[in-house]
Amino acid sequence: MSDELVNAMADLQRSKVYEIVRNEIEKDTDPLKIIEGLSQGLKKVGEYFDKKEYFLAELITGGDIFETIYQEIKPILEKKNVNAQIKGKIILGTVQGDVHDIGKNIVKTILTVSGFHVEDLGVDVPPERFIEALKQTEAKILALSALLTIAIDSVEEIIKLLQKEDLRDKVKIIVGGSAFSEELVKNLDVDAFGIDPMDALKKCQQFLE
Amino acid sequence: MPLKMHENETMTPRERVEACLSIKEPDRVPITPSFHCAQARLTGMTVEEFFFDIPKAYEATKKVWDMFGGFDLYSGGSPIFGYYAPIPNSHSMMYFDWTLPKGNIPEQMHEKEIMKRDDYDLVIKKGFKPFIKRPEVQKDFVKCLLETSKLDTREWLKEMDVMPLAEAFIEPPVDMISFLRSFNKFLMDVVEIPDKVVTACEATEKELLRTLVPQFKGAKREGAMQMCLFGFSRIATNHISPKKFDLFWPHIKRISEYIIKNGFIVQYHIDNDYTDVLEYFTEFPKGKIMFHLDMTDIFKAKEILGDRACLMGNVPPQITGRGTPHDVEKYCKKQIEGCMEGGGYMLGSSCVLPDEIPAENLKAMKDCVMKYGFYKK
Numbered sequence: 001m002s003d004e005l006v007n008a009m010a011d012l013q014r015s016k017v018y019e020i021v022r023n024e025i026e027k028d029t030d031p032l033k034i035i036e037g038l039s040q041g042l043k044k045v046g047e048y049f050d051k052k053e054y055f056l057a058e059l060i061t062g063g064d065i066f067e068t069i070y071q072e073i074k075p076i077l078e079k080k081n082v083n084a085q086i087k088g089k090i091i092l093g094t095v096q097g098d099v100h101d102i103g104k105n106i107v108k109t110i111l112t113v114s115g116f117h118v119e120d121l122g123v124d125v126p127p128e129r130f131i132e133a134l135k136q137t138e139a140k141i142l143a144l145s146a147l148l149t150i151a152i153d154s155v156e157e158i159i160k161l162l163q164k165e166d167l168r169d170k171v172k173i174i175v176g177g178s179a180f181s182e183e184l185v186k187n188l189d190v191d192a193f194g195i196d197p198m199d200a201l202k203k204c205q206q207f208l209e
Numbered sequence: 210m211p212l213k214m215h216e217n218e219t220m221t222p223r224e225r226v227e228a229c230l231s232i233k234e235p236d237r238v239p240i241t242p243s244f245h246c247a248q249a250r251l252t253g254m255t256v257e258e259f260f261f262d263i264p265k266a267y268e269a270t271k272k273v274w275d276m277f278g279g280f281d282l283y284s285g286g287s288p289i290f291g292y293y294a295p296i297p298n299s300h301s302m303m304y305f306d307w308t309l310p311k312g313n314i315p316e317q318m319h320e321k322e323i324m325k326r327d328d329y330d331l332v333i334k335k336g337f338k339p340f341i342k343r344p345e346v347q348k349d350f351v352k353c354l355l356e357t358s359k360l361d362t363r364e365w366l367k368e369m370d371v372m373p374l375a376e377a378f379i380e381p382p383v384d385m386i387s388f389l390r391s392f393n394k395f396l397m398d399v400v401e402i403p404d405k406v407v408t409a410c411e412a413t414e415k416e417l418l419r420t421l422v423p424q425f426k427g428a429k430r431e432g433a434m435q436m437c438l439f440g441f442s443r444i445a446t447n448h449i450s451p452k453k454f455d456l457f458w459p460h461i462k463r464i465s466e467y468i469i470k471n472g473f474i475v476q477y478h479i480d481n482d483y484t485d486v487l488e489y490f491t492e493f494p495k496g497k498i499m500f501h502l503d504m505t506d507i508f509k510a511k512e513i514l515g516d517r518a519c520l521m522g523n524v525p526p527q528i529t530g531r532g533t534p535h536d537v538e539k540y541c542k543k544q545i546e547g548c549m550e551g552g553g554y555m556l557g558s559s560c561v562l563p564d565e566i567p568a569e570n571l572k573a574m575k576d577c578v579m580k581y582g583f584y585k586k
Binding site: 012014054055056057058060061064097098099100101102105106148149150152179180181183184187196 | 308313314315317319320391392393396397399400401446447448449450453525526527528530531532536563564565
């Protein structure tokens with residue numbers, strides 16, 4: 001895919017990205033190649049974020065540009081019976097007692113545009129629903145979000161339920177949100193703490209290795 | 210009878226806090242945790258009961274003060290006011306959708322895109338009035354005011370010589386816009402149409418400053434602390450770059466100068482992390498600003514602003530709500546020892562105490578001040 005698309009994506013030039021993609025669609029370019037170009041651009045966005053040249057605002061913008069285009073390309077992919085490669089399945093939600101979803105939604109976008117299939121259960125999700133979703137989808141990653149420290153009780157409930165259902169060692173748990181800290185998660189039976197969306201992505205990718 | 214919490218004290222709580230605000234060493238570090246609804250669980254009520262029953266909430270607050278022997282600044286009673294406030298701010302149900310407390314689940318905002326990107330010109334022309342959804346909350350606000358006026362809070366505080374946390378409150382246009390747009394949309398606006406966002410902030414500055422006029426008038430009474438809470442959370446540098454923060458600084462600075470010009474100290478209640486932009490605040494003279502910190506590095510703040518601004522904070526909810534008393538002591542001790550030199554430091558919570566704080570953790574916080582917070586004279 002052309003450097004022009006990669007660089008426009010990396011520079012967050014939304015209108016230019018849309019224009020290039022529409023031209024490529026008209027030329028009947030393989031949609032997977034377009035997604036690959038966008039992914040390379042988004043990867044650069046992630047690198048700029050790690051180097052503190054880009055911040056959360058730029059990360060969200062990049063994710064939004066990608067997702068907007070992905071929704072346009074999806075019908076073409078389905079028509080051509082082409083599936084973008086799914087890296088892994090993730091069950092995601094804000095735990096019971098908490099309705100905050102900003103951070104969760106940012107992470108969802110970053111994970112989705114990076115190739116994960118994310119089933120978002122929403123907010124205030126009871127522990128049983130997470131377990132049910134894991135069983136139905138056979139997802140290997142459970143991503144839990146919470147802003148309120150009081151919601152950590154729900155995280156502990158979920159872990160107990162996973163243990164009871166003999167699922168705990170079949171699933172990797174990552175937590176994120178302002179309720180958590182590096183110190184606090186040491187006392188929780190979870191596998192990772194995502195400090196920010198890119199960190200969450202890296203840790204989910206590491207789970208698959 | 211002024212409140213005395215330890216035999217070695219030589220000042221009243223007011224004198225202690227005033228010394229800190231003037232960047233002087235008091236007799237000891239003030240202990241100033243901010244309460245939201247923690248009093249509820251500490252006294253066996255639900256958060257819901259506490260929130261909706263103003264007299265009961267006040268009694269619970271007094272009970273907590275008895276349980277712990279008091280604190281150096283007062284923040285207490287039901288927070289219900291903020292949600293009925295008929296002024297543009299993120300907590301006001303006049304503009305935003307909030308679910309109020311149920312049982313022990315606290316109030317939470319259902320943040321969504323109320324203002325579209327195309328609405329910036331509307332905001333520039335007409336301010337925030339077009340976004341009023343529930344004008345009827347003004348009646349609830351008046352009801353709360355009347356109930357609160359029957360309480361003896363002022364007399365009680367006067368007797369103890371304790372001041373309330375603040376007498377006036379304002380949020381800047383940029384935060385109001387961020388909540389109307391919703392977080393993600395706002396951040397994309399900051400990246401893609403920053404000039405428009407700045408213009409909207411400048412256009413709505415006067416509308417927000419006008420809300421201070423009656424508040425300042427009410428605060429100009431004998432014994433009232435001239436402190437104005439200036440709260441913002443969305444332009445933190447864990448969200449936007451320092452370069453982007455620079456775009457919003459002029460209107461933040463102008464609002465701050467207005468507050469100072471009217472004889473008030475600016476109490477920056479700045480949730481999230483502002484460590485990388487602390488230098489901006491060195492523009493203000495000594496003793497005219499103070500900080501209630503959340504995730505900002507308080508040690509860095511001491512280094513950069515310690516000579517001119519009082520710092521309050523910032524024990525996080527993960528420690529006070531979920532840690533052990535030992536964790537609390539360890540955290541507070543490190544902060545006290547790192548920040549107390551030269552005065553201008555108060556031990557407080559990151560934003561507010563978590564509602565579920567165990568009594569022993571609150572006690573540990575206060576005990577830590579009594580153990581390590583006295584100045585050697």
